[in-house]
Amino acid sequence: ELKVEQNPLFLSMQEGKNYTIYCNYSTTSDRLYWYRQDPGKSLESLFVLLSNGAVKQEGRLMASLDTKARLSTLHITAAVHDLSATYFCAVGVYSGGGADGLTFGKGTHLIIQP
Amino acid sequence: DTGVSQNPRHKITKRGQNVTFRCDPISEHNRLYWYRQTLGQGPEFLTYFQNEAQLEKSRLLSDRFSAERPKGSFSTLEIQRTEQGDSAMYLCASSLAGLEDTEAFFGQGTRLTVV
Numbered sequence: 001e002l003k004v005e006q007n008p009l010f011l012s013m014q015e016g017k018n019y020t021i022y023c024n025y026s027t028t029s030d031r032l033y034w035y036r037q038d039p040g041k042s043l044e045s046l047f048v049l050l051s052n053g054a055v056k057q058e059g060r061l062m063a064s065l066d067t068k069a070r071l072s073t074l075h076i077t078a079a080v081h082d083l084s085a086t087y088f089c090a091v092g093v094y095s096g097g098g099a100d101g102l103t104f105g106k107g108t109h110l111i112i113q114p
Numbered sequence: 115d116t117g118v119s120q121n122p123r124h125k126i127t128k129r130g131q132n133v134t135f136r137c138d139p140i141s142e143h144n145r146l147y148w149y150r151q152t153l154g155q156g157p158e159f160l161t162y163f164q165n166e167a168q169l170e171k172s173r174l175l176s177d178r179f180s181a182e183r184p185k186g187s188f189s190t191l192e193i194q195r196t197e198q199g200d201s202a203m204y205l206c207a208s209s210l211a212g213l214e215d216t217e218a219f220f221g222q223g224t225r226l227t228v229v
Contacts, residue, residue, distance in 0.1 A: 045218070102159060
């Protein structure tokens with residue numbers, strides 16, 4: 001059974017600081033996703049990582065994937081208040097047909113204070 | 115097409131009643147997924163369809179749950195004889211099969227409260 005663990009589950013940080021969220025998964029996977037969720041809202045796709053060593057960046061967020069360590073990181077650079085949200089990583093296995101059912105972590109609840 | 119649409123957004127029902135939710139995916143997407151999310155947790159996969167075929171069901175999907183996608187477009191999720199433990203956000207997502215880097219786009223969800 002595929003398990004996905006995120007840490008920390010809760011993070012309070014100040015604007016301008018850097019921090020990293022970690023996502024470990026238990027079995028071989030070839031697709032990892034990061035999603036953002038604002039309170040009461042749905043999930044917004046941030047990154048899709050497909051191969052070992054993949055790195056993607058969008059604004060102040062950068063995601064990376066190490067398939068050998070079964071680890072992905074989401075790095076936040078010079079955090080701003082607008083990045084406050086819950087961040088989920090999700091893992092799946094590509095079967096040739098697209099995005100199969102994903103296994104999500106519990107999420108990291110991020111609060112960025114001025 | 116503005117994205118995945120779910121109806122209703124909120125549903126309050128009495129224990130033992132049946133409820134049905136609807137999901138309209140992004141029009142060109144052939145895959146459709148149902149997830150359940152409880153407070154403070156990540157979404158849990160329930161089932162998915164490719165076109166009208168239901169290809170995978172989670173063991174979380176008890177006999178009281180049934181999902182259909184009759185014409186490969188919209189989908190319905192029915193819960194029979196609801197229980198308080200069914201209270202959750204039910205999320206629908208869609209994607210386009212065949213692309214390695216495909217991603218699933220989520221709807222706003224239907225929040226179910228069983229009283």
